[in-house]
Amino acid sequence: MIPISKPDINEEEINAVTKVLRTGIIAQGKVVEKFENRFSNFVGVNHSIAVSSGTTALHLAILAAEIGKGDEVITTPFSFIASSNAILYTGATPVFVDIETNGFNINSKQIESKLTKKTKAILIVHLFGHPCDMDSILPIVKKHRLILIEDCCQAHGAIYRNNMVGSFGIGCFSFYATKNMTTGEGGMITTNNPEISEKVRLLRSHGSKIQYLSEILGYNFRMTEFQAAIGIEQLNKLPGYNAKRINNAHYFNEHLSKLEGITTPEEDSDFVKSVFHQYTIKIGKKFASSRELLQTELEMAGISSKIFYPIPIHLQPIYQKYNKTSLPITEKIVNEVLSIPIHPRLSNKDLAYIVSNIKRIAYSR
Numbered sequence: 001m002i003p004i005s006k007p008d009i010n011e012e013e014i015n016a017v018t019k020v021l022r023t024g025i026i027a028q029g030k031v032v033e034k035f036e037n038r039f040s041n042f043v044g045v046n047h048s049i050a051v052s053s054g055t056t057a058l059h060l061a062i063l064a065a066e067i068g069k070g071d072e073v074i075t076t077p078f079s080f081i082a083s084s085n086a087i088l089y090t091g092a093t094p095v096f097v098d099i100e101t102n103g104f105n106i107n108s109k110q111i112e113s114k115l116t117k118k119t120k121a122i123l124i125v126h127l128f129g130h131p132c133d134m135d136s137i138l139p140i141v142k143k144h145r146l147i148l149i150e151d152c153c154q155a156h157g158a159i160y161r162n163n164m165v166g167s168f169g170i171g172c173f174s175f176y177a178t179k180n181m182t183t184g185e186g187g188m189i190t191t192n193n194p195e196i197s198e199k200v201r202l203l204r205s206h207g208s209k210i211q212y213l214s215e216i217l218g219y220n221f222r223m224t225e226f227q228a229a230i231g232i233e234q235l236n237k238l239p240g241y242n243a244k245r246i247n248n249a250h251y252f253n254e255h256l257s258k259l260e261g262i263t264t265p266e267e268d269s270d271f272v273k274s275v276f277h278q279y280t281i282k283i284g285k286k287f288a289s290s291r292e293l294l295q296t297e298l299e300m301a302g303i304s305s306k307i308f309y310p311i312p313i314h315l316q317p318i319y320q321k322y323n324k325t326s327l328p329i330t331e332k333i334v335n336e337v338l339s340i341p342i343h344p345r346l347s348n349k350d351l352a353y354i355v356s357n358i359k360r361i362a363y364s365r
């Protein structure tokens, strides 16, 4: 079976973990600090704070920005549910804006129409590794003095006009097992704002700077030393992983874009560089089979594929209260999307096998 994702854990990670375990210091310490510094250098920010997951990164980012009850946060309905759940954790209200017609990210042209006096922040998601339309979003953030939170959980290393995602606002990363780089579970917050950094550090560990003196209500969202040890090795490998993902995407675009009824993802431009966390195609009415049948056929050929995401966030049971208007593009796209394996461990043979199977089905009618 060709899986949809496959973490790449080798001798480097195993040795790094063993070395940490032998020191006997396993909870947050110097290795976490080293990982944070490396991550700051990579993203091009002044501060990185390691946490226990992408979800806790988002949660603390919103709390640190002092957003809560009575505040509204503009966000996208087409994402993994954690990006919106983090808003609910703080008591704030998510306000959903539909996605673009030709991509998968928030439609920046519809943001301003959803602003109210209560709007405090925009939480964007660089979905599937593709950066959002920052040329349009940054001026809105500036003009209305909003806070920008970037969900970069699928976009480690993605670039927009020479800047890495996570450097425009408060960046939130995940190192879950399926992401572009992993620590098993883990997360990171990136910022250039020293106050946000300070606040996140307090919130991460029970509000304490000095041990056993709690200044504010905090949590235990810390990362362990052995996770950070894996993270340092994975960060070294990330540029290679991303290069492989991009190559795989070019290969698929070349071989799939002309097939009747299939829409392949946008090609990168001079200034937008996706890191293809997912390679997501749209299966239209003109395709030879239904999306579900294509999925079954691929499964039978030993190729796993997945629907990211089958239910938009605003239509989830727990979001009924916040579901104010219909969001037609999102509601349509969830019936069309299909993600096929793109991860760096695919061989050339795997890539050719995936293409030949999709072609076989495409020409079956």
Ligand SMILES: *Cc1c(COP(=O)(O)O)cnc(C)c1O
Pocket: 053, 054, 055, 056, 079, 080, 082, 083, 125, 151, 153, 154, 174, 175, 176, 185, 186, 187
């Ligand atoms: C994975 C993911 C998260 C949550 O990260 P965890 O580490 O699993 O908590 C949040 N947002 C998006 C878009 C994700 O893909």
